[in-house]
Amino acid sequence: MTDAAASTPDDRRAAIAQSAVVVAASAVCQLVFLWVGRQAGTPWPWLLAAAGAAFGGLVLLHLLIRSGWSERLEDPSLSQAHIQYGTLSMAIAYPLMGVYGSLVLPLAVALLTFGVFALRGRQFTGLALWALGVLGTGMAVAVLGWPRQVPGDLALGQFMALCIAMPSIAWFAARISVLRHRLEQQRSELSEALVRIEHLATRDALTGLANRRHAEAVLDQTLRRQRRGGRPAALALVDLDHFKRVNDRHGHAVGDAVLVAFARAAESALRDTDLVARWGGEEFLLLLEGSDPLAAESALARLRATVAELAVSAGDEILRFTFSAGLTPWQAGDTAARWLDRADRALYEAKAAGRDRTVLA
Numbered sequence: 001m002t003d004a005a006a007s008t009p010d011d012r013r014a015a016i017a018q019s020a021v022v023v024a025a026s027a028v029c030q031l032v033f034l035w036v037g038r039q040a041g042t043p044w045p046w047l048l049a050a051a052g053a054a055f056g057g058l059v060l061l062h063l064l065i066r067s068g069w070s071e072r073l074e075d076p077s078l079s080q081a082h083i084q085y086g087t088l089s090m091a092i093a094y095p096l097m098g099v100y101g102s103l104v105l106p107l108a109v110a111l112l113t114f115g116v117f118a119l120r121g122r123q124f125t126g127l128a129l130w131a132l133g134v135l136g137t138g139m140a141v142a143v144l145g146w147p148r149q150v151p152g153d154l155a156l157g158q159f160m161a162l163c164i165a166m167p168s169i170a171w172f173a174a175r176i177s178v179l180r181h182r183l184e185q186q187r188s189e190l191s192e193a194l195v196r197i198e199h200l201a202t203r204d205a206l207t208g209l210a211n212r213r214h215a216e217a218v219l220d221q222t223l224r225r226q227r228r229g230g231r232p233a234a235l236a237l238v239d240l241d242h243f244k245r246v247n248d249r250h251g252h253a254v255g256d257a258v259l260v261a262f263a264r265a266a267e268s269a270l271r272d273t274d275l276v277a278r279w280g281g282e283e284f285l286l287l288l289e290g291s292d293p294l295a296a297e298s299a300l301a302r303l304r305a306t307v308a309e310l311a312v313s314a315g316d317e318i319l320r321f322t323f324s325a326g327l328t329p330w331q332a333g334d335t336a337a338r339w340l341d342r343a344d345r346a347l348y349e350a351k352a353a354g355r356d357r358t359v360l361a
């Protein structure tokens with residue numbers, strides 16, 4: 001049966017399947033029980049009532065799982081209920097089977113292991129005690145009611161064997177359950193680590209923007225879409241103006257603060273479908289999919305206006321800065337290198353023309 005805390009569709013399917021297996025196994029057991037009970041001379045009405053109640057109860061549990069009703073419970077697979085009801089039915093069957101009563105005992109021990117997929121250590125202890133209690137009562141009833149069929153010393157011996165088998169199986173099942181939970185925990189820790197590693201591999205540590213490696217991968221994907229007749233797209237290389245002076249006058253930490261401020265400004269000024277990446281040093285790459293040259297120019301004008309509003313404090317001074325950009329639309333036949341080269345040359349022109357401007361190539 002499945003883990004109560006994580007009832008995914010897969011878990012639910014597994015819980016339904018396993019409950020169906022229990023119902024099917026119970027159907028076979030009831031037939032054997034009826035036959036054996038008759039051999040022991042137990043009246044039909046008693047046997048039919050006991051078999052009907054045992055089978056009906058398990059069918060009911062199965063329907064509660066199948067209908068989704070059990071989803072509201074801590075253990076949607078109803079593992080504990082299956083085991084408790086199953087051992088109770090066996091305890092009732094024991095005296096009705098007369099001299100053959102001991103046949104139910106291995107089944108009761110096996111039933112306990114059904115909980116390994118859903119139950120925890122303390123629950124197994126509780127279930128072992130429950131099984132000993134109800135089976136012990138069934139044995140006592142058999143000894144007192146049919147002393148000639150079930151001698152007291154035989155039942156006592158069987159009960160003592162149960163007292164050894166039940167706690168042993170409960171301990172074993174609890175160990176497996178602990179190992180299973182540990183494996184699940186490790187699996188979820190591994191998935192978290194994978195997300196962290198993916199983040200580290202694709203993000204720039206200072207600004208949190210996409211790093212160059214990730215930008216190159218996105219650029220490749222964009223080019224593949226463009227070649228299949230995609231929408232217009234534009235690429236811009238952006239470089240902060242006179243950034244070296246910022247570092248030289250105010251120190252590296254202030255330079256870093258300027259880079260981070262620019263990154264946040266670019267993210268807020270552009271569409272969230274646009275790619276903003278740190279291309280290296282104080283250079284950034286913008287990839288504007290779905291933007292024709294006019295729309296791309298207006299996006300860069302919006303970014304320029306946002307950056308003009310920025311003020312980074314450097315001691316007593318308030319620092320303002322500008323950027324230059326080389327912007328170029330995608331043209332049929334462009335490779336990544338050619339597209340980037342055009343943007344780079346446009347950026348160079350923007351710098352040469354006095355900075356704080358965008359040049360469209």
Ligand SMILES: Nc1nc2c(ncn2[C@@H]2O[C@H](COP(=O)(O)OP(=O)(O)OP(=O)(O)O)[C@@H](O)[C@H]2O)c(=O)[nH]1
Nearest residue numbers: 239240241242243244245247252253255256281282
């Ligand atoms: N604080 C900081 N500085 C960086 C980082 N990466 C590169 N730089 C600095 O960026 C500066 C780039 O300077 P240059 O390439 O000469 O360009 P510039 O001063 O911006 O001049 P123009 O581009 O011509 O306007 C250098 O001083 C680098 O040390 C970084 O991660 N943090």
